[in-house]
Amino acid sequence: xxxxxxxxxxxxxxxxxxxxxxxxxxxxxxxxxxxxxxxxxxxxxxxxxxxxxxxxxxxxxxxxxxxxxxxxxxxxxxxxxxxxxxxxxxxxxxxxxxxxxxxxxxxxxxxxxxxxxxxxxxxxxxxxxxxxxxxxxxxxxxxxxxxxxxxxxxxxxxxxxxxxxxxxxxxxxxxxxxxxxxxxxxxxxxxxxxxxxxxxxxxxxxxxxxxxxxxxxxxxxxxxxxxxxxxxxxxxxxxx
Amino acid sequence: xxxxxxxxxxxxxxxxxxxxxxxxxxxxxxxxxxxxxxxxxxxxxxxxxxxxxxxxxxxxxxxxxxxxxxxxxxxxxxxxxxxxxxxxxxxxxxxxxxxxxxxxxxxxxxxxxxxxxxxxxxxxxxxxxxxxxxxxxxxxxxxxxxxxxxxxxxxxxxxxxxxxxxxxxxxxxxxxxxxxxxxxxxxxxxxxxxxxxxxxxxxxxxxxxxxxxxxxxxxxxxxxxxxxxxxxxxxxxxxxxxxxxxxxxxxxxxxxxxxxxxxxxxxxxxxxxxxxxxxxxxxxxxxxxxxxxxxxxxxxxxxxxxxxxxxxxxxxxxxxxxxxxxxxxxxxxxxxxxxxxxxxxxxxxxxxxxxxxxxxxxxxxxxxxxxxxxxxxxxxxxxxxxxxxxxxxxxxxxxxxxxxxxxxxxxxxxxxxxxxxxxxxxxxxxxxxxxxxxxxxxxxxxxxxxxxxxx
Numbered sequence: 001x002x003x004x005x006x007x008x009x010x011x012x013x014x015x016x017x018x019x020x021x022x023x024x025x026x027x028x029x030x031x032x033x034x035x036x037x038x039x040x041x042x043x044x045x046x047x048x049x050x051x052x053x054x055x056x057x058x059x060x061x062x063x064x065x066x067x068x069x070x071x072x073x074x075x076x077x078x079x080x081x082x083x084x085x086x087x088x089x090x091x092x093x094x095x096x097x098x099x100x101x102x103x104x105x106x107x108x109x110x111x112x113x114x115x116x117x118x119x120x121x122x123x124x125x126x127x128x129x130x131x132x133x134x135x136x137x138x139x140x141x142x143x144x145x146x147x148x149x150x151x152x153x154x155x156x157x158x159x160x161x162x163x164x165x166x167x168x169x170x171x172x173x174x175x176x177x178x179x180x181x182x183x184x185x186x187x188x189x190x191x192x193x194x195x196x197x198x199x200x201x202x203x204x205x206x207x208x209x210x211x212x213x214x215x216x217x218x219x220x221x222x223x224x225x226x227x228x229x230x231x232x233x234x235x236x237x238x239x240x
Numbered sequence: 241x242x243x244x245x246x247x248x249x250x251x252x253x254x255x256x257x258x259x260x261x262x263x264x265x266x267x268x269x270x271x272x273x274x275x276x277x278x279x280x281x282x283x284x285x286x287x288x289x290x291x292x293x294x295x296x297x298x299x300x301x302x303x304x305x306x307x308x309x310x311x312x313x314x315x316x317x318x319x320x321x322x323x324x325x326x327x328x329x330x331x332x333x334x335x336x337x338x339x340x341x342x343x344x345x346x347x348x349x350x351x352x353x354x355x356x357x358x359x360x361x362x363x364x365x366x367x368x369x370x371x372x373x374x375x376x377x378x379x380x381x382x383x384x385x386x387x388x389x390x391x392x393x394x395x396x397x398x399x400x401x402x403x404x405x406x407x408x409x410x411x412x413x414x415x416x417x418x419x420x421x422x423x424x425x426x427x428x429x430x431x432x433x434x435x436x437x438x439x440x441x442x443x444x445x446x447x448x449x450x451x452x453x454x455x456x457x458x459x460x461x462x463x464x465x466x467x468x469x470x471x472x473x474x475x476x477x478x479x480x481x482x483x484x485x486x487x488x489x490x491x492x493x494x495x496x497x498x499x500x501x502x503x504x505x506x507x508x509x510x511x512x513x514x515x516x517x518x519x520x521x522x523x524x525x526x527x528x529x530x531x532x533x534x535x536x537x538x539x540x541x542x543x544x545x546x547x548x549x550x551x552x553x554x555x556x557x558x559x560x561x562x563x564x565x566x567x568x569x570x571x572x573x574x575x576x577x578x579x580x581x582x583x584x585x586x587x588x589x590x591x592x593x594x595x596x597x598x599x600x601x602x603x604x605x606x607x608x609x610x611x612x613x614x615x616x617x618x619x620x621x622x623x624x625x626x627x628x629x630x631x632x633x634x635x636x637x638x639x640x641x642x643x644x645x646x647x648x649x650x651x652x653x654x655x656x657x658x659x660x661x662x663x664x665x666x667x668x669x670x671x672x673x674x675x676x677x678x679x680x681x682x683x684x685x686x687x688x689x690x691x692x693x694x695x
Contacts, residue, residue: 016504024510084499106503106529109510151585159551159585163562
């Protein structure tokens with residue numbers, strides 16, 4: 001990436017959203033190319049060096065999901081989807097199609113800007129692409145963490161729902177198994193989607209998690225404390 | 241004492257048929273007995289009349305000369321006084337019968353008397369050998385006929401034994417009819433009632449949980465009338481669910497269409513220079529968005545694709561309260577035993593969140609606990625707010641949305657939170673109860689059914 005402004009391709013059929021959004025993105029230091037359908041988006045992708053695509057899923061004609069699949073098949077350009085809230089299937093399919101992140105309409109434009117910056121940082125400079133870990137199931141010990149539902153399933157198949165804080169922390173742990181994570185690192189990893197909902201001490205969340213998943217919370221086998229270092233998930237994690 | 245009237249179809253049918261049978265049997269038994277009685281009167285009166293006529297003819301022909309010393313003329317005894325004395329029980333119908341027969345002949349008589357009599361009463365009026373031959377327990381009829389010349393012809397007839405078996409026979413017959421008819425009526429009634437009960441169950445569940453795995457799936461059965469009713473109901477149910485689906489689809493479409501202008505507004509709000517105005521706009525848009533989301537959630541409830549699974553409800557409620565605490569709100573979870581129930585976890589989380597949110601909004605703080613009570617898992621949420629006025633308490637369940645609406649006008653919010661919670665809980669077969677606590681504040685009890693397990 002050069003010192004140039006990042007170039008965003010905005011694909012949105014609805015002018016009442018496209019125009020103010022383009023203006024807002026420009027005001028916040030991006031270069032923006034607007035298109036209103038998939039066909040012209042393909043043309044723009046060939047004509048310009050696009051750094052990131054902001055893509056509306058619901059479009060007449062070829063929809064955003066199809067375009068997303070096309071982009072992923074032909075390039076490494078990151079994609080952020082604009083979805084309707086509550087359309088879980090839409091969102092999940094979008095992420096499966098290779099989208100890097102999503103925001104739900106009506107969205108806070110500041111949040112979109114933040115997402116764009118995070119995705120650009122994550123994918124820029126030849127960094128390994130890391131998808132939003134929304135739809136994975138992680139198995140460790142006799143537990144399964146279902147990230148889509150923020151729920152742990154125990155060995156008997158009983159669901160143990162987690163709070164947002166617990167979930168974010170456990171997700172950070174299962175995505176970095178057998179790695180020591182310092183408190184600061186854990187805070188970084190968990191300051192994601194619902195940052196405002198997670199401002200409690202890491203230690204507190206750890207002890208809550210241990211009460212839920214450890215047979216004996218006083219001598220934990222899964223989440224171990226590393227003296228002076230932080231915490232580690234002492235277990236292999238299987239993606240299910 | 242009041243007779244407990246049967247209330248079921250089979251019971252009422254059986255009672256009606258039993259009463260009808262009773263009337264019919266009584267009438268027919270009465271007719272039968274009357275006919276028997278007539279025949280008996282004829283059987284006795286015919287030979288007696290013949291003997292009276294005979295005695296009268298002989299009297300007319302010969303005068304009293306032929307009378308033996310004892311006064312017997314054949315088997316009749318002629319006397320100047322009647323054998324029927326006043327202390328004997330008169331048989332008026334028999335007297336009328338004899339008078340009528342004598343009139344038919346015609347033989348004019350001054351008086352006819354007849355009475356039932358025992359063996360002792362008749363001894364003087366029959367020839368001795370006849371009296372000796374009569375069965376010991378025989379019943380007799382004494383008849384005295386006064387001729388126009390003042391003389392009495394007295395004679396004795398043996399009353400034929402009443403057929404004792406007759407009554408037994410009628411009773412037995414009645415019992416058999418009762419057994420056969422009542423059993424078939426009961427069977428028929430039960431059959432109709434069974435199919436009706438299935439129908440009732442189905443009708444009661446229209447529009448409730450979209451549980452298609454219902455083992456007692458309805459199909460037309462039973463008597464053809466009930467079958468027709470069932471078919472009509474099934475068609476109606478299809479129409480209703482079609483309408484509900486259409487309603488949900490329409491609300492969903494409206495919500496979708498509102499989202500775009502709302503998203504546009506949200507974007508343009510960022511461009512407002514004055515920070516206060518901008519903040520106010522953003523708040524208003526967020527509120528509209530929340531309302532829209534509630535409306536859409538309500539519309540989608542019926543088509544929720546989420547699977548039911550066994551969930552640790554205590555952990556679920558604990559997790560929700562933890563999220564509230566993370567936002568700095570005063571919500572305390574009182575830990576208890578682990579209790580599980582089959583629910584849709586994402587929906588249930590939303591229901592509990594709405595309930596706690598209400599408690600925090602109106603009651604400042606919430607104390608939450610989860611426990612097992614009989615066949616229910618109970619989520620108990622208490623706040624310390626003003627509660628709900630008793631007058632309004634009725635309306636909470638009559639007209640949920642409107643009360644919520646008025647309640648929410650000052651405080652914001654969609655007013656659908658409680659409705660949504662109630663619908664989600666009802667969708668799992670549970671129920672929601674609101675009550676004012678004696679020590680102040682509102683108590684909300686969400687009950688979720690636990691299927692009875694064999695252990």
